[in-house]
Amino acid sequence: MSPEGIDRVPRGPAPRGDIRSDLRLIAEMVTPGSRVLDIGCGDGALLAYLGRDKQVDGRGMELSQSGVNACVSHGLSVIQGDADHDLDEYPSDAFDYVILSQTLQATRNPRQVIDNLVRIGRHAIVSFPNMGHWRIRLRLLFHGRMPKTALLSHDWYDTPNIHLCTIKDFVSLCSATGIVIERSLTLDRAGQPFALDPMSGLANLLAEQGLFVLRRGD
Amino acid sequence: MSVQQTTRPLGTEPPLPGRRLEITEPFQLDSGVDLAPFTIAYQTYGRLNADRSNAVLVCHALTGDQYVVDPHPLTGQPGWWSKLAGPGKVLDTDRYFLICANVLGGCMGTSGPKDVNPATGETWGLSFPVITIGDMVRAQKLLIDHLGIETLFCVIGGSMGGMQVLQWAASFPERVFAAVPIASTARHSAQNIAFHEVGRQAIMADPEWCAGAYLESDRRPARGLAVARMAAHITYLSERALHRKFGRNLQNRQAVTYGFDADFQVESYLRHQGITFVDRFDANSYLYITRACDYFDLAAEHGGILANAFRGSKTRFCIISFTSDWLYPTSENRAVVHALNAAAANVSFVEIETDKGHDAFLLEEPEFFATLRGFLAGCAEHRGLAFA
Numbered sequence: 001m002s003p004e005g006i007d008r009v010p011r012g013p014a015p016r017g018d019i020r021s022d023l024r025l026i027a028e029m030v031t032p033g034s035r036v037l038d039i040g041c042g043d044g045a046l047l048a049y050l051g052r053d054k055q056v057d058g059r060g061m062e063l064s065q066s067g068v069n070a071c072v073s074h075g076l077s078v079i080q081g082d083a084d085h086d087l088d089e090y091p092s093d094a095f096d097y098v099i100l101s102q103t104l105q106a107t108r109n110p111r112q113v114i115d116n117l118v119r120i121g122r123h124a125i126v127s128f129p130n131m132g133h134w135r136i137r138l139r140l141l142f143h144g145r146m147p148k149t150a151l152l153s154h155d156w157y158d159t160p161n162i163h164l165c166t167i168k169d170f171v172s173l174c175s176a177t178g179i180v181i182e183r184s185l186t187l188d189r190a191g192q193p194f195a196l197d198p199m200s201g202l203a204n205l206l207a208e209q210g211l212f213v214l215r216r217g218d
Numbered sequence: 219m220s221v222q223q224t225t226r227p228l229g230t231e232p233p234l235p236g237r238r239l240e241i242t243e244p245f246q247l248d249s250g251v252d253l254a255p256f257t258i259a260y261q262t263y264g265r266l267n268a269d270r271s272n273a274v275l276v277c278h279a280l281t282g283d284q285y286v287v288d289p290h291p292l293t294g295q296p297g298w299w300s301k302l303a304g305p306g307k308v309l310d311t312d313r314y315f316l317i318c319a320n321v322l323g324g325c326m327g328t329s330g331p332k333d334v335n336p337a338t339g340e341t342w343g344l345s346f347p348v349i350t351i352g353d354m355v356r357a358q359k360l361l362i363d364h365l366g367i368e369t370l371f372c373v374i375g376g377s378m379g380g381m382q383v384l385q386w387a388a389s390f391p392e393r394v395f396a397a398v399p400i401a402s403t404a405r406h407s408a409q410n411i412a413f414h415e416v417g418r419q420a421i422m423a424d425p426e427w428c429a430g431a432y433l434e435s436d437r438r439p440a441r442g443l444a445v446a447r448m449a450a451h452i453t454y455l456s457e458r459a460l461h462r463k464f465g466r467n468l469q470n471r472q473a474v475t476y477g478f479d480a481d482f483q484v485e486s487y488l489r490h491q492g493i494t495f496v497d498r499f500d501a502n503s504y505l506y507i508t509r510a511c512d513y514f515d516l517a518a519e520h521g522g523i524l525a526n527a528f529r530g531s532k533t534r535f536c537i538i539s540f541t542s543d544w545l546y547p548t549s550e551n552r553a554v555v556h557a558l559n560a561a562a563a564n565v566s567f568v569e570i571e572t573d574k575g576h577d578a579f580l581l582e583e584p585e586f587f588a589t590l591r592g593f594l595a596g597c598a599e600h601r602g603l604a605f606a
Contacts (some may be wrong), residue, residue: 065289075596079567089556
């Protein structure tokens with residue numbers, strides 16, 4: 001087998017022609033030609049995009065059988081698994097980027113998951129819904145009900161989102177565990193970036209999502 | 219139970235169709251014994267392309283054979299993977315050159331215990347050396363060398379066939395572009411060994427087995443082999459599938475008969491499975507091949523760490539398991555996935571939802587077929603295979 005025979009670019013039809021704007025922001029952070037693990041990769045839209053447009057050697061992990069089947073049948077390398085149980089075996093620095101998009105809040109042990117992300121990847125890209133958003137605060141204050149938003153649309157009794165946090169909470173966990181925040185962005189509901197200092201109280205009030213690039217501390 | 223004995227006098231079997239490779243060089247087995255000369259019986263389907271890059275090696279399971287696509291020469295039944303393989307199928311013989319060889323120790327043309335030992339002129343019987351999955355794979359490699367194929371596009375198989383796939387990927391990684399072990403394991407579990415032992419004991423308890431020398435006296439341990447098949451067949455199904463198919467339905471009667479005839483449909487079904495099996499399979503081969511499975515432990519060959527078997531591998535893996543398979547359950551398949559991840563290998567893994575048990579790998583499961591079709595298409599792109 002000749003190494004040049006492996007060009008690693010899936011050229012099959014992408015599951016979707018275009019990708020969500022928050023995924024596009026993540027894609028822009030990835031260096032072309034790098035090795036990427038996308039955890040919770042869904043139908044593989046981001047992986048297909050990265051493979052096609054950035055010549056990335058991509059791997060995925062997805063919980064749902066329908067998602068995995070969609071990915072594999074489009075020629076993507078994806079395993080059925082989840083962030084809580086299937087990250088331990090990966091060697092350190094196995095990937096340039098490990099991506100966890102809108103999935104952290106559904107993990108059983110987010111702290112251990114984040115530790116694994118920065119161990120397996122030289123960089124980890126994590127996005128999550130911000131529970132500090134004013135709409136959520138107001139809903140709880142005035143309605144006295146568990147907040148539901150576009151990103152968190154489940155009722156409290158059937159939600160998979162069991163570990164919700166604010167941007168401030170997330171930043172404080174990173175600092176407590178010695179994880180370095182290389183870059184941070186705050187996004188509105190449509191996934192468009194805000195021109196706000198992500199570390200500010202205002203960002204924690206106005207942003208609907210946080211998007212962070214992390215690496216492990218020295 | 220009544221099992222019809224259909225013994226044919228030795229040497230009167232019609233010759234099996236297909237191709238043969240005679241190996242004359244000494245071939246050292248894992249047991250240390252040299253086996254030579256010996257025969258590999260194989261079938262091919264489709265055409266090898268000009269740069270010999272479209273070859274797919276199919277590895278058959280315990281009681282399978284090389285007749286993947288065409289009808290079985292003894293039973294007339296369709297090829298065991300004819301739902302999956304053939305013109306226009308997932309393993310498309312219009313695109314790929316399929317090769318399947320009867321395993322070493324088998325009874326469909328490749329040398330095994332029912333053949334004559336050329337050194338003595340007598341039937342091997344139990345004097346045939348014990349073989350391993352590794353031996354089977356190294357014998358297949360001789361065939362692949364003979365066919366002039368440098369890199370197999372894909373090695374694929376289910377159950378014991380999946381063990382051979384993993385062995386191929388571990389032993390000859392540079393010659394395997396893609397590997398698809400289905401409903402398989404990297405190590406035979408205590409439960410797997412236990413079930414095989416039941417089957418072997420059933421054969422050996424049959425007086426017709428004659429301590430393995432039944433062919434010389436023109437006898438066959440058909441009852442023992444049928445019981446072995448019946449016990450094994452239960453492990454290939456699932457409780458739910460058995461219930462769905464048979465429930466407690468009675469066989470051609472309105473009430474139980476207070477006797478030991480096959481009152482229940484499930485009994486009748488199992489007896490049929492046992493009886494039809496003895497017409498096409500050799501009891502001693504069953505002993506040897508189940509033993510080869512029992513000895514299989516890929517990690518043990520690599521310092522006890524399965525990931526070491528795949529270190530540095532460039533092969534693209536697709537592991538497939540089935541939810542209701544309790545013989546080679548998802549957990550065993552997932553252990554292979556974890557080892558491949560630990561070796562930073564390129565791996566896909568899908569668990570297919572089905573109630574059909576281990577046998578699902580032989581059946582038309584739409585999600586299974588769609589996944590495999592997509593994986594092969596993706597690999598074909600990476601391999602630069604162009605199809606007209």
